[in-house]
Amino acid sequence: MPLRSDATRWSTVAKTFHWTMALLILGNGAFAFWMDGLKPSLNKLNMFALHKSVGLTVLALFLLRVLWRFADRRPPHTPGPRWQMIAMHAVHALLYVVIVALPLTGWAFNSAHGYPLQYFKQFNLPALTGHDEGVANVLIVVHEYLFWFLLLLLLPHVGGALKHHIVDRDDTLRRMLPFGRAKRNTPTPPGDSA
Amino acid sequence: MNPTLRRLSILGLALAVPFAANAADYKLGTGSTLGFSGKFQGERFDGAFGKFDAAISYDPANLAGSKFDVTVDVASAKTGNGDRDNALPTADFFDAGKFPKAHYVTTGFSKDAKGGVVANGNLTLHGVTKPVALNVTFNPQAGGARLSVAGTVSRLAFGVGSGEYKDTSTIPDAIEVNATLNLLPK
Numbered sequence: 215m216p217l218r219s220d221a222t223r224w225s226t227v228a229k230t231f232h233w234t235m236a237l238l239i240l241g242n243g244a245f246a247f248w249m250d251g252l253k254p255s256l257n258k259l260n261m262f263a264l265h266k267s268v269g270l271t272v273l274a275l276f277l278l279r280v281l282w283r284f285a286d287r288r289p290p291h292t293p294g295p296r297w298q299m300i301a302m303h304a305v306h307a308l309l310y311v312v313i314v315a316l317p318l319t320g321w322a323f324n325s326a327h328g329y330p331l332q333y334f335k336q337f338n339l340p341a342l343t344g345h346d347e348g349v350a351n352v353l354i355v356v357h358e359y360l361f362w363f364l365l366l367l368l369l370p371h372v373g374g375a376l377k378h379h380i381v382d383r384d385d386t387l388r389r390m391l392p393f394g395r396a397k398r399n400t401p402t403p404p405g406d407s408a
Numbered sequence: 409m410n411p412t413l414r415r416l417s418i419l420g421l422a423l424a425v426p427f428a429a430n431a432a433d434y435k436l437g438t439g440s441t442l443g444f445s446g447k448f449q450g451e452r453f454d455g456a457f458g459k460f461d462a463a464i465s466y467d468p469a470n471l472a473g474s475k476f477d478v479t480v481d482v483a484s485a486k487t488g489n490g491d492r493d494n495a496l497p498t499a500d501f502f503d504a505g506k507f508p509k510a511h512y513v514t515t516g517f518s519k520d521a522k523g524g525v526v527a528n529g530n531l532t533l534h535g536v537t538k539p540v541a542l543n544v545t546f547n548p549q550a551g552g553a554r555l556s557v558a559g560t561v562s563r564l565a566f567g568v569g570s571g572e573y574k575d576t577s578t579i580p581d582a583i584e585v586n587a588t589l590n591l592l593p594k
Contacts (some may be wrong), residue, residue, distance in 0.1 A: 256572040256579075262579075263449055328489055332452030335577055338450040 219288050223389035228286060231279040233392060235272055239313065242268045243361045249334045266324060273317040278356075292378060292386045305370045312364045318342075319357040325351035422589060431467030431474045434591035442480065445584040446563070448492070454489035455496075461512040464555060464591055466544055468525070471517035476527055476557075478587075482534075500573050507535050510541060517544070527557065535567040542585070556587040 219225040224232070242265055249261040291299065294377050324331050325341035327350040376398060378386035443456045461479035483497045483504035483584035497504035514529035525544040529538045530537050561583045563569055569579060 256575060259449070260575075260578060330449040332450040366573070 218286050220287055221247065222385065223289060224284060227282060229390060229392055230387070231275060231282065232390060235275050235279070235313065238268055238272050238275070239364070242272070243364075247362075258379070263332060263335070266320065266331060269320050269329075270333055270339070273314065273321075276313050276317075280310075288388055292382075292384055301370060302374060305367055305374075309364070309367050312367065316357065318359050319353050319360060323350055323353035323357055326353055329369040344373065345357075377385055399405075414466045429466045431470045433478075433594040434464040434466065434553065434555075435594050436462050436464075437590035439591040440589045442478075443520065443585070444485075445586075446582070449578060449579045452473050453489065453492070455485055455488050457481065458484035458486060460484070462589060464589065465593075466546060466553070466555065471525065474514070474517055476512065476514045476529065478512040480512075481508065482510050483508060500570055501568050503534060503556070507533070510538065512536075515539075531561065531566070533561075534568050536566045538565050540585075553591045555589040555591055557589075558584070 216223075216225050217227055245261075245268075245346060246265055247256065248300075249265060278380055291302070292303075304380040321331065322342045325343045326346050328341075328345040330338060331341070375387040375390075378384050379388065442457055442460045443454060445452060445454045448454070457480050458531075460478060462476065462478040464476055466476075469489070469551060474562070482502040485496045485502070486493050498501055499506075501518075510531065510533040512529055512531045514527050516528050518526050518528060519525050520543070525546070527542045527544050529540060531540040540561055542557040545556040547554045549554075562581050563579075563583045564574060564576070564581050573579060
């Protein structure tokens with residue numbers, strides 16, 4: 215269980231960040247569509263509070279993940295055609311943007327609507343904006359569309375990983391899998407450590 | 409009326425006023441407010457009743473003859489949040505259709521350890537009557553007086569918040585009540 219990444223695989227920390235956030239974000243998205251259909255009740259308000267708390271957790275994990283990224287090495291990128299490298303970097307950058315924009319737009323919507331923001335019933339967080347229903351109505355649409363955009367970004371992200379695994383038969387996916395180990399000994403090009 | 413009789417009657421009036429059974433009677437002036445505050449999901453909210461009326465008899469030197477009688481139209485509660493304001497009159501909270509009025513009437517006054525005046529009375533809210541004590545601050549002013557009262561009410565003691573709304577981890581039980589009344593002589 216290496217704490218830091220090496221040339222053949224991602225560290226336990228990096229894998230934990232990746233898969234925990236993947237589960238929380240997708241789970242919270244699916245949860246949001248379910249809770250939206252609940253009839254008005256205190257239970258519904260509590261479910262919304264849970265959705266907000268999970269979203270804030272994602273935001274906190276994102277900040278920790280970025281900090282960790284500065285401290286950690288990473289396995290070299292699997293070599294590929296130039297257009298694939300550009301696409302990969304673009305998708306990763308957009309994923310990061312969406313991961314941070316999703317909770318922030320949710321938080322801003324919450325503030326603009328004048329709702330409280332309590333983290334797992336423990337403490338409250340301040341409003342990002344003043345009370346403005348017009349702004350709130352825009353932000354909730356942006357919040358939702360960001361989630362659809364995230365799913366769109368998963369097509370090249372997951373598709374690329376599967377293509378490496380099935381077509382190229384390399385370790386790109388395996389090195390990020392929980393408990394996965396590099397088995398195929400992909401030759402590592404010198405100097406390709408980001 | 410002959411002069412002697414007039415003097416006697418003035419004397420009688422002068423003697424009678426300080427020993428009147430009732431303290432000075434007041435009615436509500438403009439700018440009077442009746443507010444309440446609670447918490448929802450850890451955040452304080454402040455509300456106010458737009459419609460209420462009060463008959464106040466008060467004299468700090470004659471607490472035994474003083475009395476508050478306040479009637480509140482519970483459907484007039486506003487807290488600055490549309491969702492909450494729509495929910496308050498429903499059967500989940502005040503059930504204003506069935507219990508449109510809340511009523512507070514004092515049974516007596518006492519002094520607390522610090523010498524402050526405490527109004528003891530019965531509050532009828534949501535069909536339940538329970539004693540509620542309020543701290544009283546009274547300041548005579550030109551042309552009347554300003555009366556401030558503050559206290560805490562247990563919403564669950566009155567059944568305000570039924571079913572799942574009894575959950576105090578989301579809506580705590582304690583509701584602060586405060587009123588500032590601009591009193592005019594009756």
